[in-house]
Amino acid sequence: MKMKNIKNYIYLLSFGLLSACQYEFPEDAVLEPTPGQANFTKMVSIGNSLTAGFMDGTLYNRGQENSFAVILAEQFKTVGGGDFNVPHINSENGFYIMGPNNTPLGRLVLTINPTTGATGPAPIGPGDLPGPFTGERASLNNFGIPGVTLATALIPATGGPNAPQNPAFNPYYARMASNPGVSTLVGDAAAALANGGTFFTFWLGNNDVLGYATGGASNPGILTSDTDFQQRLAGALGTMLAANTEAKGAVANIPNLNVLPYFNLVPWNALPLSAAQAEQANLGYLPYNSALTQLQAAGLITAEERTLRTISFVAGQNGFVMEDETLTNLGGMGLPSIRQSNSADRATLTLSAALGQPVGGNPQLLRGISYPVEDQYVLLPSEQQEIQSKINSFNGFIAAAVTANADRLVLADVKDLLDRAATGSVNAGGQTLTASILPPNGGFSLDGVHPNARAHAFVANLFIEVINSKWGANIPRVNPNAYVGNDLPR
Structure with missing residues (x-):
């Protein structure tokens, strides 16, 4: 029995009316930008792939340049913010997977099957393996590392060595660590905050449940327990707060499983x-x-x-x-x-x-x-319930940590933002943000997990809104419709 490639039946998208759209955006009230009771002179961001700008299955230039942290830092410049330095990957396509003849392939792009006409993501060639970081480590502001959990953000092994006996090794952190194999991600971010930092964003914890979910809940050993999550969150967030007792910060939470296209693109009857x-x-x-x-x-x-x-x-x-x-x-x-x-599956x-x-x-x-x-x-349904319960618990710990430090922290409820996107109730200039990969309004990149640049702009605006409300600031929002979503099919 010969079967057709199932991909032909999954990404049946219609692009007849699509174009590279630009939409109007209602401007904020004309008020003088002001930092209010906060200071944005130097922002430090710590997080995982979401903070790094990981998109389309990899880390590449366009993704890095359009992370919510970079967008947010640019808006902070209107109220006295300074430069925001990222550990540039210096790659147009990044690295997604090894292709034929051991050739690296890059980011996912939408392609049209010339035989069937079906549209779906496929890696572009060529790609680039992550190279060494050539910038100045001491001046970095963005400490977003793809794949990092709360545990690996706190241990030196994340920076090396790259050996079979070190499963914690992360090449993205190793290339920018202040002292690979000795320093920690949290320690490096805290050092940057202590060195003149005035504000920070904190978005860790997603990978403590996401890796378990994306693997079909087949490896219980990688799912963080409630006790460990709470302790590690307290350690990581506490280190950032202690690095500069005058600095304020915004903390983001974990999106729900059912908003991610990764779990919705392949139907049960596929x-x-x-x-x-x-x-x-x-x-x-x-x-x-x-x-x-x-x-x-x-x-x-x-x-x-x-x-x-x-x-x-x-x-x-x-x-x-x-x-x-x-x-x-x-x-x-x-x-x-x-x-x-x-x-139900x-x-x-x-x-x-x-x-x-x-x-x-x-x-x-x-x-x-x-x-x-x-x-x-x-x-399975039982596994979905387990994961949702875990997300609820983790978000409860995050909210409690913010409340316990309410004078210095504010919560950016990204979970709520993406829940509303899934119901079609998030928009800018009359254009909706959808929980899909379908251009032009789809908010997720082609890996089905990470937001694209347009969605990152919405996330940046969420941070701006809660910061403005919390500390009486007037930081202008950005126009999400000026940021590219997913490219049209090739």
Whole structure:
């Protein structure tokens, strides 16, 4: 049975009316810019990929130049802010993946399949592996490091050495660390704040749950416990506050899982089959389905579970066969814990390239048909609930930390901003910000996780709004519609 590449069925986007749009933006009331009760002379930002400007699956020049931190620092200049130096990656395309002949490929771009007309993300070539940082480390302001968690932000191993026995190693931090293998990210950021810093942004914690989620909740060891998160947050944020007792700051929280296109682009019924393919696949599951009926009759499973586990394909779009460890363990009777996906499941974006494809080069083992989709590709309903509960707990700790330091900190509720974007209630100049990758209004870059430049402008405006409200400042907002979203298909 030969399957078409499933990507052709996932990114069926219409671009008939799209163009590189520029929209008007209502100007703020004409008032003299003022810092109010805060001081923005030198801002220091610490965070992960969101602060770094990671977009389209990589860190590259345009992304770095359009992070919310860079946009925010530019607006601070209207009220006395100074330069904001970033650890430039010096790459037009960044590095996404190794391609044919061990050639690095760069950022994701929208491409049109010349055969099918389907549109979807694909890496551009060539790309660049991260090179050494050639700037002045002592003058850096942006300490956003892709992939960093609260734990790795606090330990020297993040800066090196690059060795198999050091899983904490992060090349993005190693290239800019003040003393690789000795210094820490939090320590470097705190040192910059102590050296004349007056204001800081803090956005850490996302990766303490995101990595677990994007891996289909298949590796519980990387999910931070509530106790560890609270302690590490207190350590990291406390270090920043202690670095300069006069400095004020804005702290951002963690977005909800269901707003990320990474978990929404591959539908639960993403498996297209012809009538002949469905018939052939069903023949292979006759013994399995018959055994389920017998086990129900013996009282070993309920009728509801038998129905859930029964595999049945039809012509057209189908749920894919997948692992489900929450099912009754029938391994002793020779039956795997499998079922077909349904609307309660969330597939990860990585499944798009694997679904319907041969496993291990064996044409008889087609992932999602004759071979079950593995745990790392799907979030079960119970796993979604676990992740959402974790996000709620972490955000509670973040909010409590801000409240405990209310004289110096303000919360930027990015979770709320993106929740509203998902309902279509965030806009600028009449143009909506959507929780999608679809240009021109889609707010997420093509990796389905990280905001694009236009969304970063909305995030910067959120920071400006809460800062203005908290400290009586009048920092002008930016026009998000002047920032590029995702490029049109090539």
